[in-house]
Amino acid sequence: MNAPFQPASGLAARTEGLARERVAIVGLGYVGLPVAVAMAERLGPLGVDVTGFDISKRRIETLRAGHDYTREIDDARLAASGLQVSDDPDCLIGASAFIVTVPTPITEERRPDLSPLKAACETIGPRLSKGALVVFESTVYPGATEDFCGAELEAHSGLKRGEDFTLGYSPERINPGDTVHKLETITKIIAAEDADSLTRMRALYGAIVDAGLHEAPSIKVAEAAKVIENTQRDLNIALMNEIALIFDRMGIATRDVLAAAGTKWNFLPFTPGLVGGHCIGVDPFYLTAAAEKLNYRPEVILAGRRINDSMGEEIAQKTVKLLLAERVSLCDARVGVLGLTFKQDVPDIRNSKVPDILTELAEYGITPLVSDPHANPDEAAHEYGVELSAIETLHDLDALILAVNHAEFIAEGSDLAKRLKPGGLLVDVKSALDRDSLPETIGYWSL
Numbered sequence: 001m002n003a004p005f006q007p008a009s010g011l012a013a014r015t016e017g018l019a020r021e022r023v024a025i026v027g028l029g030y031v032g033l034p035v036a037v038a039m040a041e042r043l044g045p046l047g048v049d050v051t052g053f054d055i056s057k058r059r060i061e062t063l064r065a066g067h068d069y070t071r072e073i074d075d076a077r078l079a080a081s082g083l084q085v086s087d088d089p090d091c092l093i094g095a096s097a098f099i100v101t102v103p104t105p106i107t108e109e110r111r112p113d114l115s116p117l118k119a120a121c122e123t124i125g126p127r128l129s130k131g132a133l134v135v136f137e138s139t140v141y142p143g144a145t146e147d148f149c150g151a152e153l154e155a156h157s158g159l160k161r162g163e164d165f166t167l168g169y170s171p172e173r174i175n176p177g178d179t180v181h182k183l184e185t186i187t188k189i190i191a192a193e194d195a196d197s198l199t200r201m202r203a204l205y206g207a208i209v210d211a212g213l214h215e216a217p218s219i220k221v222a223e224a225a226k227v228i229e230n231t232q233r234d235l236n237i238a239l240m241n242e243i244a245l246i247f248d249r250m251g252i253a254t255r256d257v258l259a260a261a262g263t264k265w266n267f268l269p270f271t272p273g274l275v276g277g278h279c280i281g282v283d284p285f286y287l288t289a290a291a292e293k294l295n296y297r298p299e300v301i302l303a304g305r306r307i308n309d310s311m312g313e314e315i316a317q318k319t320v321k322l323l324l325a326e327r328v329s330l331c332d333a334r335v336g337v338l339g340l341t342f343k344q345d346v347p348d349i350r351n352s353k354v355p356d357i358l359t360e361l362a363e364y365g366i367t368p369l370v371s372d373p374h375a376n377p378d379e380a381a382h383e384y385g386v387e388l389s390a391i392e393t394l395h396d397l398d399a400l401i402l403a404v405n406h407a408e409f410i411a412e413g414s415d416l417a418k419r420l421k422p423g424g425l426l427v428d429v430k431s432a433l434d435r436d437s438l439p440e441t442i443g444y445w446s447l
Helices: 032-046 057-064 075-081 115-127 144-157 195-206 219-250 254-261 283-293 300-309 311-325 354-363 377-384 407-419
Strands: 022-026 049-053 084-086 097-100 132-136 165-169 188-192 213-215 335-338 369-371 397-402 420-428 443-446
Touching (some): 022 115, 032 049, 032 075, 097 115, 097 195, 132 144, 132 195, 144 165, 144 219, 165 195, 188 195, 188 219, 195 213, 219 254, 219 311, 283 300, 311 354, 311 397, 311 420, 335 354, 335 407, 397 407, 407 420
Parallel strands (some): 022 049, 022 097, 049 084, 097 132, 132 165, 188 213, 335 369, 335 397, 397 420, 420 443
Antiparallel strands (some): 165 188
8 A cells, every 4th residue: 555656547547536526725825726727737628627715815816817926837827727716715615625735834932833724624614515535735743634634624514524524635745946846746645544535536646646646554654754854854954054064163165075075975965054934944843843742852853943043143143253354344334135035046935044144134233235036025024024125236245145046146156246345245155156256355155
């Protein structure tokens, strides 16, 4: 049962038994929309009704206008898919299969925030019919789908889980901005609470995932697999960040160390940097919270989180020290920051760690100019109180921090130095630039 499943050749063979399904995708963000579009494209022509639902009126309006502001689906593909979308929860009535892709953030206390999942269950429950399958893709701790979501659905539907409706789990693996590793090309994990439900999931996902399916032996195993994927990556980056801080104190360039160590066949190619977003910086807390309920205090995972969460402050403090070494007056310093989103070439600013740099700089009286061609100015102002500046205003700077490696910034290359005053400082967070191509007259520092 836990062997990788390879889809049968031919769409008809892979979608046998789907004629009776009516599919509803709940949540049309960077995860849900690709699923909804793919199912509309491939199942729609077979007569399967596919509906996308989102509580955001703005989201539905922009999708109906033919545009995905997350940029995961291009406008032409969205229009051609024929996907029907709505913010009216009654569009869910009559659905036989629900796929829930709502976010699972953390609270300010860094505890799992299941309120979006609870809200989704409260919406689905009254519209849940007997025989329905409810599949969750949201990242959760092992046991949440059955113990939390199942109970919520029962409470709001009056139906009995396992008898009147069943549960499934298929963790999302979408990598925002990645045009290579996409929904269709990434092996999809599926799990369900009974064999019939797994068969239905096999047909639904087998129709849209060309890379094949992996059938986990239980929902809890599938949940655990998802939560450790990003925990593992988080810890590896934390190690790189910690050694970068150590090597900086030794006067050694971390980039040079990694290039040398990387010549060994089994050295893992991780690099230091800011760890934000709604996956790597969030998912480990779901696992640690579950462990603590079992009276186990995680040490390594939480240590990695502490290191990665401190990097914005470390970068800002290093910038301040280097400015002071050049006798720059901090209250008069012109500092530019390139990038606000959580990763390069995406518009998403949620849980970005760049604001940590800005907050720490403010502690020293510095109000930097921040420019990001991908971030929405209204969202930046609302979420972080940051007023985005046009790139043209970033000139005559005492320091320039390349925080996010957007293609537009990397394309400038050594010309970024022209934005500095003579003797200014360029902070290249992820060592994206060729140091030898930069003028010797400027200061340079990187992780």
